[in-house]
Amino acid sequence: MGVIPHNIPSLLSTLLSFSALREWFKLFIIGGAIETCRRYYSNLWNWVVERFWLQVTFDEDDCSYEWMMFWLSRQPAWKQTRSLEISTRDYGLTSPAVCIDGEDEERSTSREMTYLPSLSTSYSMWYKGHYVIITRTSVNNGIYRTKENLHLSILARDNSVLTEMLMEAKNLYKAAEEMTVAVYASNVSNNWRRITSRPKRPLNSIILDPGIKELLLNDARDFLDSREWYADRGIPFRRGYLLYGAPGSGKTSMIQSIAGELGLDVYILTLSRPGMDDNTLCELISELPRRCIALMEDIDAAFRRGISMRNLQENEYEPEPEEARQEKGKAEDASRVTLSGLLNALDGIGAQEGRILFATTNDYAALDPALCRPGRMDIHVEFKLASKFQVEGLYKCFYMPSKNEEVVDDEKSDDSGYASRDPSPERALSEAAPDTIDGSTGATISTSGAFVSVRSSPRGITLSGKKICELAAQFAAAIPEREISMASLQGYLMMYKVRPLDAIVDAPEWVERERAEKAARRRKAGTKPSP
Structure with missing residues (x-):
């Protein structure tokens, strides 16, 4: 049996005497050198990318995503691309798109088809002398839906070309919706999504008694121009209108016309939506843009309890059928918005400023007085049957x-x-x-x-x-x-x-x-x- 060496040099000499160990040691040295070079060049590439490439990501839940997708669908470069997605989605707009040949004749009678980038595929195009790589990706966002993202890589030293592209996309989108009113609603993820665009309705097409149209429009326009006046006096910059009266008397049409006259988007708050509760309502209202119209239609029918007093008074001593109790339980499980939660969302500390609130009801007497007071509903206008x-x-x-x-x-x-x-x-x-x-x-x-x-x-x-x-x-x-x-x-x-x-x-x-x-x-x- 050999003698075990007791010093380091002799120990290394003994280990290196094994040929297999010498080969492993060489591989270790070579592998370490290769990994070091790889990391060095990776860092160098990242440095080059950061200096010469702009990396941009657009989220599907953001308005800028719609701008860019609308802009991309109008780019003639997609006609030469070999891998495409054919879509009839117009992103809420009716502006002419880059259509497939032969679509122009059928545009007035059917949905038009447009070219869009395919998912999980990279494309390249030139924009004002800059090389652009475009990639659409889709990721799971919960159980019920997927979420799309748009990634752009632009070969440029500064952000000026990105600013030009964004402004061009935004202006193209705004020009296409110039004669429309954008309508938004909340999705299952509690994000605002554009659902449609409605044509602007001329004010002269709304037939009301003299003075009503002028009162609402002039007051709303004066409110939007009075931000500094509100700030100087410490008054919350909010305005609420309650339109009540008979069904079919023109309440919703008037709101659509005002939105078109003032150039505002409409955000529909559905209080009876399944899953809606006080926290969700506050979150949605706090995410409203500063200049918009928040619409709550048929607010008297949005609650089973807490806001309508008439039903309790009329049915206080009447037994409730089993089917009615089951339906009531389902409605209460679907929507858990309370009156106090609604009041806090309208004028609480987290309430959004700058927005105009319109609420409609067919039963004015059933509303709680706390909801109708000034500061929440500043102007009440009755819409009567036809005169x-x-x-x-x-x-x-x-x-x-x-x-x-x-x-x-x-x-x-x-x-x-x-x-x-x-x-x-x-x-x-x-x-x-x-x-x-x-x-x-x-x-x-x-x-x-x-x-x-x-x-x-x-x-x-x-x-x-x-x-x-x-x-x-x-x-x-x-x-x-x-x-x-x-x-x-x-x-x-x-x-x-x-x-x-x-x-x-x-x-x-x-x-x-x-x-x-x-x-x-x-x-x-x-x-x-x-x-």
Whole structure:
């Protein structure tokens, strides 16, 4: 048995005498050198990338992601790319896109197809002399959805080219939505997502009693221009409007028109959304932009308890059926927003400033006074059923001739032609048919002169503005004051789009049917089920 060396040099000499160990030692030295070089060059590459490449990431939940995706879909460079994703998504906009050849002819009748970068694939393009690498990725964001990100790598020494690209994308997006109102809603992740764009509605298309439109619009415009005035006096920079009244009286349409006039986006707060609670509501309101409209529709129906006092008073001593209790329990489990949580979100310490709040309700008396006080709902406006003034204005809005229509002289206009009843087969059939037709399914179909197809009515010379004003007064005389909603009147006139005289002739009969239907609904609502 050999002698074990007792000093280090002799120990190393003994170990190196083994050939296998010498080879492992060489590999260790070479591997360490290679790893050192790899790390050095990796750090050098990262340094070069940091100095010469801009790395940008856009999150799907952010508005800038929509700007960039909209901008990329309009780039002609995608027509030469070999790997693409074909999408009909318009990101809430209706601006012309870089479409597939042949799509221009079908753009008015179908959803257009656009080119977009495919997921998990890198693409390159040139932008103002700078090389750009684009990558879309998708990652799991919980159980129910995936989340997309957009990564851009730009070969540039400074951020100026990135700023130009972002401003170009933003301006292109804003130009495409110039005539629209963006509508946002919260998703399951409690982030605001753009869901659609609505065309801006001209203020003159909203027919209300004199002074109401001007009051709301001027007050909202004055509020947006008074930030310094509020700050100097220590008043929270918030404004709330409560629009109440009969259904179909124009509350939501007025809000849409104000949003278009002021250039504001609309953020819908659905208090009855499943999973909504006080903390979620406060978080959503705190994330609102400084200049926007927050909309709470039908706020009286958003709660089962805590905000509506009438239901408790009316049903305090009545036993509740089992099915009703189950439905109530499901609703309470779905939404856990309380009145105190709503009040705190509206004007608490974490409430967002700069926003305009619009709330609508059909039952003003059912709201808690704490919700309606100034500071939360500063201006209360009642929207009533149609007045004579509104009826006349709506008639003019439907039939007043446009600039491109040929107008007949007043002396030549009479009760003939396209403006009067057409003795078509459809008309004769509707007049000969009984008032209702009961099928085997129990459905009831009401028939009247208004059921005539618009296409079956001949188009003739448009009546003059003076004649339309005279007919509008006659139509207003046939409609009772404050009995019918503007939505019902609009639905009625839609059946007479090219027959203004028939609309007047058939109005009394239609009014009687409306009264009968309202009476039937009231009787049905007032009938309690037998035990």
